[in-house]
Amino acid sequence: MIQLDKVSKTYKSKTVLHPVSMHIEEGKSIGIIGPNGAGKSTFLKLVASLEKPTDGTLSFNGVPYRKNVKNLRKNMGYIPQDIALYEELTVKEQISFWKRVSLEKPDPSFLKQMIQTLRLDEVYKQRVDRLSGGWRRKVNLLVGFMNNPSICLLDEPTAGIDLAAKEDILTWLQSLHDQGKTLLYISHDWYELNQLSDEYLLFAKGRPIVRATREELLREKDSIMEQYPEEKELQNILKFFK
Amino acid sequence: MLTYLTLNVHKWKRRPFLFLLLVLLPLVVFLVLYPFLKSSVRDVAIPVALVDEDESQWSEIVQQRVAQDNRVRIIDMDRDKAKVAVQKGDVEAAFVLKKGFMEALRSGNISNSVKWLRTEQSELDVFVKEQIGAELMRLTLNAKAANTLQNWGADVDWEEAFQHADEYWQPNPLFQMEYIAEIPTQGKAPEVGLAPWMNVVIALFFLYAWLWFISLLNGMVQDEKAGRTARVLFLRSSLSGYYLMHFITFVVVVSTAYFLALNGLFYVTNTNEELMTAWNAWSAGVLIGTMLLTFIVFLLGKRSSKTLLVLTAFTFISFTVNILPMEILSVMDTLFPHNWITDLNPWEAGGM
Numbered sequence: 001m002i003q004l005d006k007v008s009k010t011y012k013s014k015t016v017l018h019p020v021s022m023h024i025e026e027g028k029s030i031g032i033i034g035p036n037g038a039g040k041s042t043f044l045k046l047v048a049s050l051e052k053p054t055d056g057t058l059s060f061n062g063v064p065y066r067k068n069v070k071n072l073r074k075n076m077g078y079i080p081q082d083i084a085l086y087e088e089l090t091v092k093e094q095i096s097f098w099k100r101v102s103l104e105k106p107d108p109s110f111l112k113q114m115i116q117t118l119r120l121d122e123v124y125k126q127r128v129d130r131l132s133g134g135w136r137r138k139v140n141l142l143v144g145f146m147n148n149p150s151i152c153l154l155d156e157p158t159a160g161i162d163l164a165a166k167e168d169i170l171t172w173l174q175s176l177h178d179q180g181k182t183l184l185y186i187s188h189d190w191y192e193l194n195q196l197s198d199e200y201l202l203f204a205k206g207r208p209i210v211r212a213t214r215e216e217l218l219r220e221k222d223s224i225m226e227q228y229p230e231e232k233e234l235q236n237i238l239k240f241f242k
Numbered sequence: 243m244l245t246y247l248t249l250n251v252h253k254w255k256r257r258p259f260l261f262l263l264l265v266l267l268p269l270v271v272f273l274v275l276y277p278f279l280k281s282s283v284r285d286v287a288i289p290v291a292l293v294d295e296d297e298s299q300w301s302e303i304v305q306q307r308v309a310q311d312n313r314v315r316i317i318d319m320d321r322d323k324a325k326v327a328v329q330k331g332d333v334e335a336a337f338v339l340k341k342g343f344m345e346a347l348r349s350g351n352i353s354n355s356v357k358w359l360r361t362e363q364s365e366l367d368v369f370v371k372e373q374i375g376a377e378l379m380r381l382t383l384n385a386k387a388a389n390t391l392q393n394w395g396a397d398v399d400w401e402e403a404f405q406h407a408d409e410y411w412q413p414n415p416l417f418q419m420e421y422i423a424e425i426p427t428q429g430k431a432p433e434v435g436l437a438p439w440m441n442v443v444i445a446l447f448f449l450y451a452w453l454w455f456i457s458l459l460n461g462m463v464q465d466e467k468a469g470r471t472a473r474v475l476f477l478r479s480s481l482s483g484y485y486l487m488h489f490i491t492f493v494v495v496v497s498t499a500y501f502l503a504l505n506g507l508f509y510v511t512n513t514n515e516e517l518m519t520a521w522n523a524w525s526a527g528v529l530i531g532t533m534l535l536t537f538i539v540f541l542l543g544k545r546s547s548k549t550l551l552v553l554t555a556f557t558f559i560s561f562t563v564n565i566l567p568m569e570i571l572s573v574m575d576t577l578f579p580h581n582w583i584t585d586l587n588p589w590e591a592g593g594m
Contacts, residue, residue: 070479080469088256100245102477
């Protein structure tokens with residue numbers, strides 16, 4: 001579905017992502033892990049078409065991004081790490097505003113289902129800036145995916161939130177995966193990764209170093225740690241992987 | 243297309259008082275400061291001491307007529323104080339209407355009826371001297387006419403003859419120099435332009451409007467940083483509507499604040515309607531043009547905070563260049579929007 005061919009990104013002579021070639025299959029749920037500054041967010045933004053690669057090409061269903069960007073974005077939802085909402089608005093106003101922004105009118109039944117699963121009806125009339133982090137993440141998720149995209153990209157969707165909110169979000173993401181949608185998300189949380197991922201994509205030093213299933217990663221874990229002894233953060237991440 | 247307008251309305255209605263304050267701020271500040279401004283303007287008038295030793299009807303008339311001119315500020319004092327005030331430079335000069343002033347004029351003896359005290363530093367008092375001289379001539383000639391009639395034995399009251407002669411001075415003086423009102427080459431001009439201090443106030447209103455517009459653009463920088471712009475891109479596939487509607491919304495809000503203040507200024511200063519209309523039309527063009535150019539620079543400058551900082555600095559430079567009496571190349575003049583609004587304004591003869 002999405003093909004990366006020697007895709008790299010350089011900012012002012014600093015390479016933040018070394019050439020990557022990869023195929024992301026439809027319906028796969030891929031958890032991206034790695035230390036800070038390893039190139040995970042840049043990779044996700046490139047896939048999301050929010051960044052242009054310095055070199056290489058990305059294509060969606062065989063058509064290069066540059067020729068297909070409208071169709072690509074129609075099929076894609078992206079949840080940034082930040083809360084990309086107008087926080088002065090209430091949840092209701094927020095949803096209503098983004099619905100009007102959207103070219104494709106969201107399916108009301110999908111929206112209703114999403115609101116119920118994420119229990120957003122409880123805070124429907126409250127201002128977003130007065131909600132806890134967990135609720136804000138949920139509203140952020142709802143707005144990002146209101147068009148029921150087939151490719152869901154998420155940059156740390158459950159970072160810094162309470163367990164109840166995390167459970168709601170994971171339940172929702174699991175249901176999306178069960179519907180056959182493609183999930184590509186960054187996380188530092190093994191519980192979340194184990195719940196959702198078919199595969200893990202491990203980043204270090206500006207490149208993906210391993211793409212593996214849970215079993216494969218468990219098998220290769222020690223050798224990776226030996227391969228990158230100076231990467232303390234990577235060591236810590238893998239240490240807790242069971 | 244109204245989506246973004248609704249968004250901003252939602253945002254502003256959360257803090258309605260702050261929003262109202264921002265819209266009304268220039269107008270309110272101007273109205274509060276106007277009494278002080280007015281007195282400052284009055285202080286610009288030429289201060290002149292007038293010593294009325296005669297305390298007669300005619301010396302009173304001279305005082306009143308000279309004081310009618312806004313360019314002159316008459317200060318009433320005795321001769322000793324007037325002398326000290328002139329020496330200290332507190333007043334430009336002093337004019338003493340000597341005892342027997344009225345009688346002297348009535349008899350047609352104009353010489354030595356007024357004493358003029360000045361120093362080498364006195365420059366602008368010549369203008370007042372001319373005014374007083376004109377009034378003396380007027381009174382003396384009236385008196386002379388009345389005296390002549392009486393000398394001829396005409397059966398007419400002296401006062402009546404004096405008043406009759408005086409009527410020839412108003413509404414039009416006996417002697418008028420023919421003049422031709424030339425129309426400025428850049429357009430039809432109303433009779434007079436705005437006072438220089440009003441130009442400075444308008445420049446301040448313009449600075450406020452421009453800065454507010456730039457601060458509103460900062461909201462779009464924040465949208466980009468928080469990923470809201472990316473979200474719009476995913477939902478719409480294009481950002482053109484987002485930019486266009488934000489621009490229109492900001493222009494409407496900022497222009498409201500500017501034109502409220504501008505017309506408040508015109509209202510309290512009793513500016514004539516023709517000049518008001520001309521200024522409103524010209525200001526609208528310059529303000530919208532400036533905001534459009536600012537917006538284009540903002541977009542070309544990758545919608546960054548740095549671009550906004552540069553634009554903010556430029557607004558202050560534009561204002562400073564406009565209010566300071568600098569000699570700048572005429573080509574440079576056109577770079578600064580503050581100059582477009584005043585110096586290039588075809589309705590302002592000569593600008594500031």
